[in-house]
Amino acid sequence: MRIFSGIPLTGQGSYQLNSLLQELSANNTDFRWVSPQNIHITLHFFGERKIDEVELIHRIMQEKLTNYPSNIARITSAGAFPNTRKPRIIFFNLDDRGYLKKVYQDISGGLRDQQVDFDDRPYTPHLTIGRLARKYGNCKMPAIKPLNELLEIKQVNLYQSVLKPAGAVYTVLREYPLINL
Numbered sequence: 001m002r003i004f005s006g007i008p009l010t011g012q013g014s015y016q017l018n019s020l021l022q023e024l025s026a027n028n029t030d031f032r033w034v035s036p037q038n039i040h041i042t043l044h045f046f047g048e049r050k051i052d053e054v055e056l057i058h059r060i061m062q063e064k065l066t067n068y069p070s071n072i073a074r075i076t077s078a079g080a081f082p083n084t085r086k087p088r089i090i091f092f093n094l095d096d097r098g099y100l101k102k103v104y105q106d107i108s109g110g111l112r113d114q115q116v117d118f119d120d121r122p123y124t125p126h127l128t129i130g131r132l133a134r135k136y137g138n139c140k141m142p143a144i145k146p147l148n149e150l151l152e153i154k155q156v157n158l159y160q161s162v163l164k165p166a167g168a169v170y171t172v173l174r175e176y177p178l179i180n181l
Contacts (some may be wrong), residue, residue, distance in 0.1 A: 001048065001050075001051070001054060001160050002049075002160065002162070003046045003049055003054060003057070003159060003161065004043075004045045004046055004047045004050050004159055005042075005046075005057075005061060005152055005157065005159070006041055006042045006043055006159055007040060007155070008040055008126065008155065008157055009039055009040060009041070009127075009151055010151065010152045010154055012168045015172060016147050017036075017039060017075065017092075017127075017147065017149070018036040020098060020147070021036055021129060024129070027178070028142050030132065030133055030139040030142075031087075031090060031130035031131060031132055031133055031139070031142070032130060032133050033129060033130045034129050034130060035050065036166065037170075038167070038168065039129070040101055040157075040159075040170070041073075041094070041102075041127055041128070041151075041153075043104050043123075044104070044107060044108070044111070044119065045118065046116075046119075047119075054158075056114060057111070057158065058117065058158060058174050060107065060114055061107055061110075061156065061158060061176055062174075063110060064106050064107050065103075065107070065156055065176040065178065067179055068106075068156075068176075069178060069179050070153055070179060070180050071096065071153045071178075072096075072150050072151065072152055072153065073095065073096035073100065073125070073151045073153060074094065074095040074096070074148065074150055075094060075127060075146075075148070075149045075150075075151060075165065076093045076094065076095050076147070076148065077093050077146045078090060078092055078093075078129075078141075078146070079092070079093055079126070085141075086129065086138065087132065087139065087140075089130070089131050090130040090131075090142070090144070091126040091127070091128045092126065092129060092147065093125060094108075094126060096153075099153070100121055100125035100153075101125060104123040108120065154177065155175055155176065155177045156175075156176045156178070157170055157172045157175050158170065158172070158173045158175070158176075159173060160173050
C-alpha cells in the first residue's frame, strides 16, 4: 500500500484555494492541477508499505501527535520546484512560524528511532497545487496572485494513495486530531 502523512485543509483559505484551482484548471492545460478533494499539506512520503509497517508508522504518529497543539498557517505567494523558470511543481508557500517543520521533525525523530525508512530530504512547508502535465517540456510559470488566506491546522492524517489514469485517489487511513488551544 502506498502511503503518506499530511494535513487536510480547513478554514477560509481552503475555499479561496478551491476557487483558484477551478480557474487554473479551466485556463492552463500545461499543468495538472490538484483536485480540490485531494488538496493537503504533505509531511512524509513513505511509498509502498506492508500492513505491519503501516501499523508501526501509525503507532509512531499516534505517540508523537498525542496532545499536540493545533495551529494556523497563512497561504502566501506561489512558487515552483525546481524554480519558477522551469516549473515542474507549482505550490503556495506557507507562513506558519516554524510549526510545520516542528511537526515534521517530531514525527521524523520517532521514525528514525524505530528505523523506519522515509523520504528524509530537507522539509520545506508548501502546498502543492499543480504538476507539469508532460514529462518533458518547458512551460512558463502561470501568474498566480498571493492568496494571503489562513488555514487551520486541526489534524494530521495517514493517507493511502492509489494512482489511477485520471489522477491519484487518496483515502484517509488514520486521523490524529490536534488539541485546540
